[in-house]
Amino acid sequence: MHxxxxxxxxxxxxxxLWLLIGYSILPIPKWEFKVKHMxxxxxxxxxxxxxxxxxxEGEDFMTAKVSFTADIDSINTGNEGRDGHLKGADFxxxxxxxQLKFVATRYENVDNDGSYEVWGDLTIRxxxxxxxxxxxxxxxxxDPWGNTRAGISVNGKINRxxxxxxxxxxxxTGSLIVSDDVRIHVNLxxxxx
Numbered sequence: 001m002h003x004x005x006x007x008x009x010x011x012x013x014x015x016x017l018w019l020l021i022g023y024s025i026l027p028i029p030k031w032e033f034k035v036k037h038m039x040x041x042x043x044x045x046x047x048x049x050x051x052x053x054x055x056x057e058g059e060d061f062m063t064a065k066v067s068f069t070a071d072i073d074s075i076n077t078g079n080e081g082r083d084g085h086l087k088g089a090d091f092x093x094x095x096x097x098x099q100l101k102f103v104a105t106r107y108e109n110v111d112n113d114g115s116y117e118v119w120g121d122l123t124i125r126x127x128x129x130x131x132x133x134x135x136x137x138x139x140x141x142x143d144p145w146g147n148t149r150a151g152i153s154v155n156g157k158i159n160r161x162x163x164x165x166x167x168x169x170x171x172x173t174g175s176l177i178v179s180d181d182v183r184i185h186v187n188l189x190x191x192x193x
Contacts, residue, residue, distance in 0.1 A: 031070050031186050035160075036179035045077035045086075047100075052188070066104040066120075068186070072097065090167035093125055100124045107135075114138070118154065124163035131158055133184070154186040 031050045037043040047070035072094035075086050087094040104120040114137035122131045138151035159180050160166075169177040 031068075031184075033185070034183045036181070037177070039179065043077055043082070045075055045083075047071065047074050048076055049074035066118075067102065069099045069101045071099055091165050097125045105130065110134075122158065122163075125165060127163045129158075129162050131156060149189060151187070151189045154184070154188070156184045158182050158184065 031047045032044060033046070034042050034044045050068060050070035052066070052068040072087060072092045075083055075092070075094075077083055077086070086092055092100075101123045102120050103123075104118055106119040108117045108119075110116055116135040116137070118133045118135045119130060120133070121128050133154050133156035136153045136155075138153065140148060140150045143149055160178075160182050161180050167178070
């Protein structure tokens, strides 16, 4: 879904970093993922502890330094046994690699309606790969309490094996227990501080 920008919104490329420099991430953002389980259903999870930083010398989004980290120990799929397995050596190895990190390296305006492609270095389990994510600028508003807010959603897909998460198992019929593809969804909302 794309949000069309109206005269009430400020285009991301020209102004959003002016807003983000003076903004703080609100506690409502989400860093979520989804993976096929036994090839018949999806398992969703999230990281409940993460942080981000935005740095720029000007107001142009295309030159910003953007980075985000997530604490592996905060992973939550709603199943403690599965969460423990994901934190262990078969997957993230949280004891050795306590965080995953994304650092943006390049931006491209897709269609002037708030849609962007963001390339960046994603590091998981000590392995860094350049990935492309789709970003959607939601706009800038004044909330009922007089605060100025901005929102961005980011979506993408990675192959977990590219990052050393290579554990696999198969069912009796030969289907993979966990697919290689992992879908990522991140919602960010900022408030001027």
